[in-house]
Amino acid sequence: MDEEKLTMADFEDEINASFVKFRPGQAIKGTVVAIDEDEIALDLQSYSRGIIPKEEWSNDPDFHAMDEIRIGDTLTVIVLYEDESGQTITSLRQAKEVAAWETLQDALANHTIFEVKIKEVVPSGVITYLEGIRAFIPASKLAAQYVEDLESYVGKKVQVQVITADEDENRLVLSAKEVAKERLAQENAAKLNALQKGFITEGTITRIESYGCFVEIGDGLTGLVHISQICNKFLKSPKEVVKLGMKVKVKVLSVEDGKIRLSMKEAEDIAPEVEEAVNDSEETSMEYTDEEATTSLAGLLKGIQLDD
Template sequence: METENMTNITEEISVEEAPTAAEAPEAAETPVATEAAEAPVVGESAETPEVVETMEDYSKELEASFRKISEGDILSGTVIHVNEEEVTLDLDYFAPGVIKAADLSRDPSFSILADVHVGDKMQGTVIKRDDGAGNILLSCVEASEVIGWDKVQTYLEEKTVLSVKVSETVNKGVIAFVEGIRGFIPASQISLEYVEDLSTFVGKTVDVRVITVDKDKKKLVLSAKDILKEREADRMNQKIAMMAPGTVLEGKVESLMPYGAFVDLGGGLSGLVHISQISQKRIKNPSEVLNVGDTVKVKVLNTNNNKISLSMKAVAENAEPDPVEEKLAAEYSSGKSVGTSLGDLLKGLKL
């Protein structure tokens, strides 16, 4: 009896510990699935490389930490923001720079929104290291007093051509600003000709050179006239270069000299007829055959050194009728045969 009971107990224990048919495959697959999850995916690195930061990555921050900014320093920066009240600069420093509109320029024609753009490079003098909002307060006006005069001195020495905008008229001239410095253009230096109404230049851009710099007296004088003269001379030289020797032109005698006559050819051009080229006969003075204002025909001899040499004598020689051509023309107009021999043509002519 006891033996039968023990047999039953053993069978019950065996049945409880043995896995069922549904559980057996799951148990067998579990280790395989774990290995697959741990294995790296084909094409991917088993480990993500660690990013190593160097001192170069912090070079700007390190440089900025060693910079010492004091009031009065002149700093350069890039414009990163502009509005009607101020300009913000990136100074490559922990704090940005701010320039108020009133500290940007003394030029009355200056417009913060029109004349300043993001990306522009600007310089300013440090007024305050902290404006209360963590910004460095700068002034372009004060900077121009320090660096502007050095720049205009360089412009004077190098004869640099500058484009400036005329802002206002004053007694005997107009005003234009260069590097934030008020410059004076005398009325006699703004044009090649006399200008009665200088107000016509206000708001216009003109090319000038610096002709006077006096930092102590804060005197800056500009001139547009020299540049205009040079450009006019270049234009005239181009015209002269295009004139072909042998060309016959008409002009007016504008002046008489002992050595010849100057003839106005129009368009700003004039040339010299040497006394030996005025007449076929020998004369002692051009006034013997010419008067100022006379209209004359001249032939271009040459244009050497951008000077026009003319001859009235050459025109007169070419204008004289050839005896043979004159008789041929007469016979043709009378209806006679033009089959005349050379002897007949020359017959009756006094050679």
């Protein structure tokens, strides 16, 4: 059998590859052919092999190439230089930054929610990473309420939104506060929807006003017992028969517009200490308004905490 004759066309790919030259700063694509603890090797479709040294993987100190990248993956990298052995040294970190800032600008405009892990505490806030970019979360934006113990958040995951994305200043600021407050509002609405008219439960008096008392009934929910619903006698002041911290039985009268109206006198029974106080109190009348007989949704949200 005659030997197959080779022509220049058979070596076209190799010849073309030999002429490929990369310039510093150029964005190129390469296929991952090897990964170890110190570098990632790329096939750049040229005679020069691409190398991503460990320090050019990511800004995120927790990034591990062997966990997140697989052989055969196609990566976009930025050319840094050609070393003395002819290898093209590249940066995945820089390429990610270019794409990341575009993503972050879109996220800022669209109020996109991300989950991030808190890395460390710095003055007035904490540090995390988003899209490989170092980000700052102020203490006032870490939760629905101001966080005093920042150290307790290190290692925790929180949901955040972008509130500042300045590529020129390399400044990324995030907030978990708005996301947390929205979540609390949704959880609170679900709890309110679960309350049924006529439901009887025990609660604790947490606040006393001239027009009635506020009772914490559990799950962060607070309702108002109007002075007219404390007992079957007219009272000059709720303080004649109730006090802060007192355990009382209450009945749900209504749940409307995020407000809970409760009654002590329509519950199955009145706490003995209330009954005793009523018997000793003067029978006097007092004017009140419907507006005073409800508690606001803001009051209901007070005390609800996010799950870890």
